[in-house]
Amino acid sequence: MIRRTGARWTALAVLAAVLSVPGTAVAQDDKPGPSKPTDCPVETVDDKGNVTIVYVPEGTTYGLIHCEGGDWKFGWFPFDSASMATADVITVDDRGGVKVDEAVIDGRAGDIRAGEVKYILEAAGVSDPYEPDQAVVRSEDGKELYTTQELTEKTTIADLADKAGTEAPTVEFSNRKWPKFTITFKCKLLPPWCSIIIRW
Structure with missing residues (x-):
C-alpha cells in the first residue's frame, strides 16, 4: 500500500x-x-x-x-x-x-492472473484497490471478442485470450461496483509483453 x-x-x-x-x-x-x-x-x-x-x-x-x-x-x-x-x-x-496511469511489463503476459490485479492497482497508488469480477477482451483494432463475469483468482490473460481466439489480447478488467474504474492490459503472448493503462 x-x-x-x-x-x-x-x-x-x-x-x-x-x-x-x-x-x-x-x-x-x-x-x-x-x-x-x-x-x-x-x-x-x-x-x-x-x-x-x-x-x-x-x-x-x-x-x-x-x-x-x-x-x-x-x-x-x-x-x-x-x-x-x-x-x-x-x-x-x-x-x-x-x-x-501507464506502465509496461516486459517478460510477462499470458501468465498474469486476475488475482494479481488488486495488487498491481495497490502498487500503482490506488488507495482502495478492487478485485475484478468481469473482463472484456478486444482485438488490436478495438473489436470486442469475448466478455465474462466468471473470473476466478487463477484466471489468466492466456485463458481469456484463448476464449477470444487471439494472441494479441487487449484485456480490460473492472468491478461492477466501479464500472468506470478500469485497468487494461494490451499484450502480446509471444514474446511476452504487456502495457498497462489505468483509468481512474
Missing part, C-alpha cells in the same frame, strides 16, 4: 527544494530536462489542477514505486517476480497522493 503520509511529505520536500532554485520548476509546456539521465520525472498537480514537472534523483522511492535509471519501477505482492512494471512518469497530487 502506498504510504500516503510519507509520500505527501516526500512530494512536498521535493517540490520545495525545486522551487527554491530559480528557474528549476517549469510549467509542463516548457518541457524541462533532468540534471542527470538517471533522474525520473514527477508530475505535481496543485489544488487548481496546474501541472508542473520536476525531476528527482535515482533511488527516490514513493511507496512501492522507485526511480531507477530514469524510469519508475514497481513490483507487487504476493506475486512479485523478476519482471517488474516500468513507468515513464508518476503523478503526485496536492495531497501527496501518488499514482501511475
Whole structure:
C-alpha cells in the first residue's frame, strides 16, 4: 500500500527544494530536462489542477514505486517476480497522493492472473484497490471478442485470450461496483509483453 503520509511529505520536500532554485520548476509546456539521465520525472498537480514537472534523483522511492535509471519501477505482492512494471512518469497530487496511469511489463503476459490485479492497482497508488469480477477482451483494432463475469483468482490473460481466439489480447478488467474504474492490459503472448493503462 502506498504510504500516503510519507509520500505527501516526500512530494512536498521535493517540490520545495525545486522551487527554491530559480528557474528549476517549469510549467509542463516548457518541457524541462533532468540534471542527470538517471533522474525520473514527477508530475505535481496543485489544488487548481496546474501541472508542473520536476525531476528527482535515482533511488527516490514513493511507496512501492522507485526511480531507477530514469524510469519508475514497481513490483507487487504476493506475486512479485523478476519482471517488474516500468513507468515513464508518476503523478503526485496536492495531497501527496501518488499514482501511475501507464506502465509496461516486459517478460510477462499470458501468465498474469486476475488475482494479481488488486495488487498491481495497490502498487500503482490506488488507495482502495478492487478485485475484478468481469473482463472484456478486444482485438488490436478495438473489436470486442469475448466478455465474462466468471473470473476466478487463477484466471489468466492466456485463458481469456484463448476464449477470444487471439494472441494479441487487449484485456480490460473492472468491478461492477466501479464500472468506470478500469485497468487494461494490451499484450502480446509471444514474446511476452504487456502495457498497462489505468483509468481512474
